[in-house]
Amino acid sequence: MNEKLIAFRVGVVVLAAAVLAIGLIGIFGGGKGVFQRRYSVFLSFQSAPNVTVDTPVRKNGVLIGRVSNVELKDNGVVLTARIDAHRTLREDEICRIKTASLLGDAVVEFVPPSERSPTAKVVQDGDYMTGVVATDPLQVLTNLESDIRTALGAMGGAATDVSTAARRLSQTLGGDDQQLQRLLTKSELALDSFQKTMTTLDDVVGDPEIKEGLKQSLKDLPKMFNDVQQTLAQARDAMARFDRVGQKAEQNLDNLAEFTGPLGQKGEQLMNDLGRSVQNLEEISSQLVVFSQAINSSEGTLGKLINDREMYDDFRESVSNLKDATRRIDPILRDFRIVSDKLATDPGGQLKRVFDPKPPGIGRKWPDTGIPFAPRR
Numbered sequence: 001m002n003e004k005l006i007a008f009r010v011g012v013v014v015l016a017a018a019v020l021a022i023g024l025i026g027i028f029g030g031g032k033g034v035f036q037r038r039y040s041v042f043l044s045f046q047s048a049p050n051v052t053v054d055t056p057v058r059k060n061g062v063l064i065g066r067v068s069n070v071e072l073k074d075n076g077v078v079l080t081a082r083i084d085a086h087r088t089l090r091e092d093e094i095c096r097i098k099t100a101s102l103l104g105d106a107v108v109e110f111v112p113p114s115e116r117s118p119t120a121k122v123v124q125d126g127d128y129m130t131g132v133v134a135t136d137p138l139q140v141l142t143n144l145e146s147d148i149r150t151a152l153g154a155m156g157g158a159a160t161d162v163s164t165a166a167r168r169l170s171q172t173l174g175g176d177d178q179q180l181q182r183l184l185t186k187s188e189l190a191l192d193s194f195q196k197t198m199t200t201l202d203d204v205v206g207d208p209e210i211k212e213g214l215k216q217s218l219k220d221l222p223k224m225f226n227d228v229q230q231t232l233a234q235a236r237d238a239m240a241r242f243d244r245v246g247q248k249a250e251q252n253l254d255n256l257a258e259f260t261g262p263l264g265q266k267g268e269q270l271m272n273d274l275g276r277s278v279q280n281l282e283e284i285s286s287q288l289v290v291f292s293q294a295i296n297s298s299e300g301t302l303g304k305l306i307n308d309r310e311m312y313d314d315f316r317e318s319v320s321n322l323k324d325a326t327r328r329i330d331p332i333l334r335d336f337r338i339v340s341d342k343l344a345t346d347p348g349g350q351l352k353r354v355f356d357p358k359p360p361g362i363g364r365k366w367p368d369t370g371i372p373f374a375p376r377r
Contacts, residue, residue: 036084036085037084037085038065038082038083038084038085039082039083039085039124039125039126040068040080040081040082040083040125040126041080041081041083041089041123041125041126041127041128041129042078042079042080042081042126042127042128042129043078043079043080043081043095043108043128043129043130043131044076044077044078044128044129044130044131045076045077045078045079045097045130045131045132045133046076046077046133047076047077047133048070048077048079048097048106048133049097049106049133050099050105050106051067051070051077051079051097051106051108052067052070053067053068053069053070054066054067054068055067055106055107055108056107056108057081057083057107057108057109057110058107058108058109058110059087059089059093059109059110060110060111060112061109064083064084064087064110065081065082065083065084065087066081066082067079067080067081067082067108068080068081068082079108081108088122088123089110089122089123089129090120090121090122090123091120091121091122091123091127091129092113092116092117092120093110093111093112093113093120094110094111094112094113094131094132095108095109095110095111095129095130095131095132096108096109096111096131096132096133096134097109097131097132097133097134098133098134099134108131
């Protein structure tokens, strides 16, 4: 066979296999999504149960991408999600891992928040988001297995107790029909009494005035509580003031104790001084009595001055004469002061005038005329 023909056939088989492979990829990979543009988002979780490469990523139940990488970190797991370019994610959306079926297949899901924030930004290529792991119902049932077993055991015990109680009740009431009748009669009477009580209560509470009073009382309760709180606050303030007053009183008592301490030590000396002072006061009082008696007596000088009218008049006249003498001496003293001033300023001229025998003015001439000045006689 020609080698070229063999090579041609091999090439055709390889080409057909490539085309078939591409077709299978298109069928099982989502068709047109294989060649669609995508952007990456990094998702951080504490754990990622059952999440592998190609785990679907959904938003509101719609497939928007797949997990392309799972990386284990010291503080958790970081997933790389490839999101379709025409799908939009926002920062306030909740990312969680949940179980998609009973077989344990996981899915990464984005859920919108209960209240959309108008300022939430759109997630860009390369952004990081933090997610949570939803509770697995199968795991919850597994965790509840012991609790369910305990509850079933308790229910079995309760059923046994109920059966025992029913058997004992049957034994108690089964042999005596009259006792059962008496219990029924007493129950009926108790129900009648209860009905009468409720009727009476309804009559009392049903009264419009009483209802209005109850409503008003309930309305006044907050005010009463406020008044009580204010009263308690005022009481606390008063107690605080009493406390301060008590502290000040205690301090004053301490000061008084410091003051009375020396007095107590010198008490005997103070009493002796007080006795001497009282004795001196008595002597002064007796002397005042004697002095007042001497004044009131007409024998003494003051007594005569007070009781004798003639002596009083003479004393008054003497005082008047003394005032006249004082008034007359005043000009003399004024002239003497003038003379002394002149003697102090010009003692020679003043003495010459005093001892000059010529009358005053002799030998003086009128200015600019040369005519002798004749003094006026």
